[in-house]
Amino acid sequence: MDENEDLETLGEQLYPLIYHKHQENAAKLTGMLLELPGPVLSQMLQDETLLSEALEKALRALQLAEEPSELTRKVEDGVSTSSDPLGEQLFELVDVYNTGHSQKITGMLLEQHQDAVLKLLSDSRLLDEQVKLALKTLEEQIVEETDVSDASDADDTERLGEKLFILVEEMDPLHANDITGMLLEMDPAALQQLLADGAMLEVAVHKAQAALQVALQAALQAPS
Template sequence: MEEEEDLETYGEQLYSLIYPKHKENAGKLTGMLLELPCPVLSQILQDEAMLTTAVDKAVIALQLAQDPSKVTCKDEDEVSMSSDSLGEQLFELVDVYNTGYSQKITGMLLEQHQETVLSLLSDPKLLEEQVKSALKTLKEQNEEETDISDLSDVDDSERLGEKLFGLVEQLDPLHANDITGMLLEMDPASLQQLLKDHTMLEVAVQRAQAALDT
């Protein structure tokens, strides 16, 4: 029940922010964003830049859904030339779900026939199903890898923790211990991404700070 109440609150807040710029499609765009997990919605409502990015991506998805011809090619040469842009468009839509695996999931989806990829661009529901399926597969693979190498994982997690602490300490020396502990609950693949991508790390630290403040 609590989650439904949260969604209703988020929906009202999102709608009031989206409506001034997108009067005609405010309802649809709000509905698309409400497909995201609650923690992501909370972060979006606190971060104007994240909100703008998410709305822009939802607008692109909506345009493609309303007019699939924008991504439909007329001849073979155009089809082969458009594969890169297809990948870019698909990545933009997959990234809205904020899974932490946008690149990998996009790659998995692009392995399908081009007609299927085109249908993903024009059908948000189908895209959501395939994103969830790909995410489940990736998580299962990570769990299997963890089971196989439990002993080495102890050493790896210690090294990860040390590296992560050093980076978090630069951003928030006061809460570095608590924040590092919270981030270490993430799966190893996401932690590796945080170590490589400073922007992702900053966002994760901000979320942890918000959780500590509550």
């Protein structure tokens, strides 16, 4: 199954869930969510809370894109504005992509001229291109930093483990060690995304808790 077929399948599964809550904008919202990475979409299909959060972000982005904002009207009327309101609106749109780097990408896009930023607020296709380009740049920077660093993989894993443990302990103090150990089996890039996205981390922790419960039940049922 190729990527287009995967997206089509995910879209067919997402649409009924979205239509149930947002009939008028179901098609647009489904299309917006299908811009997200496949693994994230798969998690949304399994986690109603994660899907609801993504839909809220998409709805805000849709409203900003379809309705001329007070900020845009002021600029069109020649009234000078600061970059803060622009940044807030742009962040709302960028956050829909759920990249785990919303703040950094927003900051990168805000380095452009104000007119260029305003175009991003009104042109979803242009914004999509700019977000993907910024994300690619960030990923390349991460790779370069990793290549330059002399730290061993074990040291990197230990640092990630320490950061993860602190977050996991807040969710499940009793099983924090076991869950952190399970999460550390993931790819480092995926771990970085978990550290940056609380919703994704919560989903991963719930899955680890379920796996631990299954393992515990199996151990209890095993013959002595």
